[in-house]
Amino acid sequence: MLLDNFSPMMGRCHRIGSVASIAGKISMGARREVVSAVTERYRLAKRAEKGRILDELCATTDWHRKHAVRALRRRETVGPGEVEATRKRRRRYGATIKDALTALREASDRVCGKRLKVMITTLLPALERHGRLQLGQADRDCVLSISPATIDRLLVDVKxxxxxGRRRRAGFDSAIRREVPIRTFNDWHSAPPGFCEVDMVAHGGTSVAGSFIQTLTMVDVATGWTECLPLVTREGSLVVEAINHAQSLFPWLLRGLDFDNDSAFMNDVVVPWCREQxxxxxxxxxYKNDQAFVDQKNGAVVRRLMGYGRFDGVETARMMGRLYAAARLYVNFSQPSFKLKEKRREGAKVIKRYHLPSTPYKRALAHPKVTAAVKKRLRDQHRSLDPVALLAEIRATQEELGNRVDRRAGQARGLQPAHTSTLPATAATFAKTLGKTVTAGEPRATHRRPRRLYKPSKLDPHIAVIEGWLAEEPQLTALAIVGRLSDKCPEEFGPRQHSIVQRLLRGLRRMTARQLVAEKLLGDAATVAPLPGVVDGSGYVRPDPPTAPLAEQAGKTTWRASVDLGSSSATAPPG
Incomplete structure (x- = not known):
């Protein structure tokens, strides 16, 4: 029988038929050794013996019968440790076909192979008509019959x-992203507590250049429980550490995390760690609104606490951690929020219905899948909290963060302190101030705009003189004013000061226009007198009174005043 004393994959003497149970588990090298051992016997065997050899070889290697026949008919035998020589195919498309495809691709404005295949029947006659391509009948048939995959393969080096010289490759993060399944907003069907949506909020201010702090926001879908953690930089290891810390903050175990497509989440650090846990x-x-739960908290919690300024540095991140530690208790136990109940569309109108506002704490107590032990622990914690003391702590931390808005690397950059801390030391004194300082402005220091020091301008000593020139000659342009200033102070003014003079001239004319409009409106209101005659107007013979609404009259008056103001300079060249 075949191979009575040979079985390289098991290292012992028995028949091939006895290893059929492990077919598919042997390596390719072992399969080549089996083929090499029986090739000569297969070539010399009769028809019936060849059939038995093929049966046992297919059972051992899990090959298709046709593939086994082709492997045994090869003349060369492959010994142990040798690599099987690949059969070289005869090249069908030569340099002429490749040159024609290159010209066709350029004529198509470099479209892909699938689109180029459709365009060949249109572009090829045009290129032949213009003398770019002169193909024989055989080459022309090859170009017309070529497949899109072959087009892309032949033009790899051309692309x-x-x-x-740069080849576009799909990143490793893209491969991980494709492995993660997609969950839409409608896929949350009564999810139990523990499934969270995760997102990041950037605190970069008006610029995303450089490094700045990010807030990792985690929102429980079932209850709305929110946890916020500051990250010094966008790094996968910091995201893992923050999620691990958030696990100790949530009252229940985490079951699942729903990320967006950010590379800070879709990488080889965060995704494998989550699967290990x-x-x-x-x-x-x-680009879809699938994370509505966490997007709601990004605005209602994070932005309300931190504003839209720029924050960076380790010390600032520590302060943000203190702020979020107090805010998580205040938001989750005391602040109610809305949750969508249903949504339907009627034509072009979308109608939404919401549950009554409730706190995440109360939603957790009412949820049937939250254990009694967790509910008892939440009740005990709720009884120990003071919302006024928590708000006082939040305001105090915001005062400290308000002095760090838009300050990079600890440098003041000419900024004054946002506000001097005047918060009371105790919650009782803080409670007495509530509602009595409404007119003082924004209570959250992180939302106040820092006052910038005024930078003196070289035009300040000459503003009165410029206003006098404009009163005498309203049609003066910025170039003319710069010329007069350069004659007066040649060492200070020249053509380079044209832009600052132009800005000043624009501001002065805007101010004059407002004054004229206000005076015109006051004059019209003072001259209006009650109309004589009977009530129905039957005896009124004077011109009809204005019947347009007051806002429209004011708009017409403003237009006339602006025309009168600009008529004097209408013929002058633009300043």
Whole structure:
């Protein structure tokens, strides 16, 4: 029988038929050794013996019968440790076809192979008509019958050369992102507590350049329980550490995390760690509102606490951690929020219905899947909290953070303190001030705009003189004013000061226009007298009174005043 004393995959003497149970588990090298051992016997065997050899070889290697026949018919035998020589196919498309495809791709404005295949029947006659291509009948048939995959394969080096030698490759993060399943907003069907939506809020101010603090926001879908943690930089290891810390803050165990497509989440650090922790990992669709729960808290919690300024540095991150430590108790136990109940569409109108506002704490107590032990612990914690003391702590921390808004690397950059802390030391004195300082302005220091020091301008000593020139000659342009100033002070003014003079001239004319409009409105209101005659107006013979609404009359008056103001300079060249 076949191979009575040979079985390289088991290291012992028995028949091939006895290893059929492990078919598919042996390596490719072992399969090549089996083929090499029986090739000569297969070539010399009769028809019936060849059939038995093929049966046992297919049972051992899990090959298809046709593949086994082709492997045994090869003339060369492969010994142990050798690599099987690949059969070289005869090249069907030569340099002429590749040159024609290159010209066709350029004529198509460099479209992909699938689109180029459709355009060949249109572009090829045009290029032949203009003398760019002169193909024989055989080559022309090859170009017309070529497949899109072959087009892309032949033009690989052409595309690389056209892109400057850089080959576009899919990143490793893209491969991880494709492995994570998508969960839409409608896929949350009565999820139990523990499934969270996760997102990041950037505290970069008006610029995303450099490094700045990010807030990791985690929102429980079932109850709305919110946890916020500051991250010094966008890094996968910091995200893992923050999620691990958030696990100790949530009253229940985390079951699953729903991320967006941010590379800070879709990487080889965060996703494998979540799977090791037995957390279900999903992601939202790109550019879709699938994370409505966490997006709501990004504005209602994070932005209300931190504002839109720029924060960076380790010390600032520690202060933000103190702020979030007090805010999590205040928001989750004391602040109610809305939750969508149903949504339906009637034509072009979307109608939404919400549950009554409730706190995450009360939603957790009412949820049937929250254990009694967790509910008891939440009740005990709720009884020990003082919302006024928590708000006082939040305001005190916001005062400290308000002095760090928009200050990079600890530098003041010419900014004055946002506000001097005047908060009371105790919660009782803080409570007495509530409602009595409404007119003092924004109570959250993180939302106040820092006062910038006024930078003196070289035009300040000459503003009165410029206003006198404009009173005498309203049609003066900025160039004319710069010329007069350069004659008066040649060492200070020249053509380079044209822009600052132009800005000053624009502001002065805007101020004059407002004054004229206000005087015109006051004059019209003072001259209005009650109309004589009977009530129905039957005896009124004077011109009809204005019947337009007051706002429209004011708009007409403003237009006339602006025309009168600009008529004097209408013929002058633009300043």
């Amino acid at each position: 690389v050369a056209a892109s400057g 037995k957390l279900e990992v999903t992601r939202s669709r790109a």
